[in-house]
Amino acid sequence: MKHFLTLQDIDQQQAAYLLQRCAQLKTKVKQGEVHHSLAGKMLALIFDKASTRTRVSFETGMFQLGGSTMFLDAQATQIGRGEPIEDSSRVISSMVDVIAIRTHEHSIIQRFADYSKVPVINALTELAHPCQILADVFTYVEHRGDIHSKTVCWVGDGNNMLHSWINAAALFGYRMQIACPENYMPDADVVAQAKLLGADIEITTDPLEAATGADLVSTDVWASMGHEQEQAQRVAAFANYQVNTAVMQQADHAAIFMHCLPAHRGEEVSAAVIDGQQSVVWDEAENRLHVQKALLEYLLIGEQA
Ligand code: CP
Numbered sequence: 079m080k081h082f083l084t085l086q087d088i089d090q091q092q093a094a095y096l097l098q099r100c101a102q103l104k105t106k107v108k109q110g111e112v113h114h115s116l117a118g119k120m121l122a123l124i125f126d127k128a129s130t131r132t133r134v135s136f137e138t139g140m141f142q143l144g145g146s147t148m149f150l151d152a153q154a155t156q157i158g159r160g161e162p163i164e165d166s167s168r169v170i171s172s173m174v175d176v177i178a179i180r181t182h183e184h185s186i187i188q189r190f191a192d193y194s195k196v197p198v199i200n201a202l203t204e205l206a207h208p209c210q211i212l213a214d215v216f217t218y219v220e221h222r223g224d225i226h227s228k229t230v231c232w233v234g235d236g237n238n239m240l241h242s243w244i245n246a247a248a249l250f251g252y253r254m255q256i257a258c259p260e261n262y263m264p265d266a267d268v269v270a271q272a273k274l275l276g277a278d279i280e281i282t283t284d285p286l287e288a289a290t291g292a293d294l295v296s297t298d299v300w301a302s303m304g305h306e307q308e309q310a311q312r313v314a315a316f317a318n319y320q321v322n323t324a325v326m327q328q329a330d331h332a333a334i335f336m337h338c339l340p341a342h343r344g345e346e347v348s349a350a351v352i353d354g355q356q357s358v359v360w361d362e363a364e365n366r367l368h369v370q371k372a373l374l375e376y377l378l379i380g381e382q383a
């Protein structure tokens with residue numbers, strides 16, 4: 079693996095390695111063990127959108143691994159003034175060791191990666207949010223064990239988060255039950271590619287049907303970054319797509335609730351669910367740190383004993 083732009087960039091063996099390395103790195107940091115496997119390495123974060131968790135996890139992770147991070151607000155660089163992505167990639171990648179990018183169209187990160195001399199990580203595009211799904215799967219495994227053959231339910235927008243859940247379905251062997259409003263379905267190519275790889279995916283417009291028997295229920299904001307101006311029309315379209323107690327009652331009694339955050343209580347999730355017993359959202363957020371570290375290590379120095 080050179081770049082990590084979607085979950086299609088890793089295979090089952092690599093995915094399994096990353097999960098177990100994540101657990102090791104989490105244990106090390108909890109025990110106060112100093113682990114500077116990336117001493118002398120520089121990570122550049124090029125962000126064109128807001129971030130809390132992704133930025134903090136990458137910066138803290140790199141610090142804990144002995145490396146350094148440079149945060150670049152894309153608009154404050156020459157990229158924001160129109161310097162070509164390809165030129166920016168050649169220049170930045172000649173000076174740093176790894177680059178994580180948060181941007182709009184997925185084609186931007188692909189073009190950047192094509193010209194980069196160093197690994198490029200997708201820190202969120204309109205198409206995918208693969209780092210988050212690695213953290214989510216790790217969080218499921220921590221709470222409930224192997225996710226293979228389990229059922230993941232998604233209620234809400236057919237967005238970047240859902241695409242990454244779909245991309246990883248065959249990789250981790252979980253089934254997906256998805257409910258989206260008619261006009262907010264996931265990208266048909268993403269679904270078709272996952273099915274070609276053997277993913278078991280059911281798509282409906284009924285949240286209660288999608289939640290039936292699920293082991294994990296997840297959702298996300300109705301209007302992602304870049305779609306804020308559609309908020310009013312989305313509130314109307316998604317009115318019946320809140321993960322609330324009625325939805326959770328359809329799921330398995332041991333089901334857990336996840337949300338990548340930030341969340342809007344009273345919109346895509348009720349306060350009773352996100353702040354309730356089945357919610358693991360705070361562990362999920364913390365695990366972004368441990369996953370980011372495993373990924374950075376893997377891309378820069380490969381598998382560690
Ligand atoms: N979940 C997530 O990516 O959060 P941020 O937008 O705060 O980075």
Ligand code: NVA
Nearest residue numbers: 237298302303338339
């Ligand atoms: N779907 C959301 C995820 C934020 C972490 C967005 O793209 O804004």
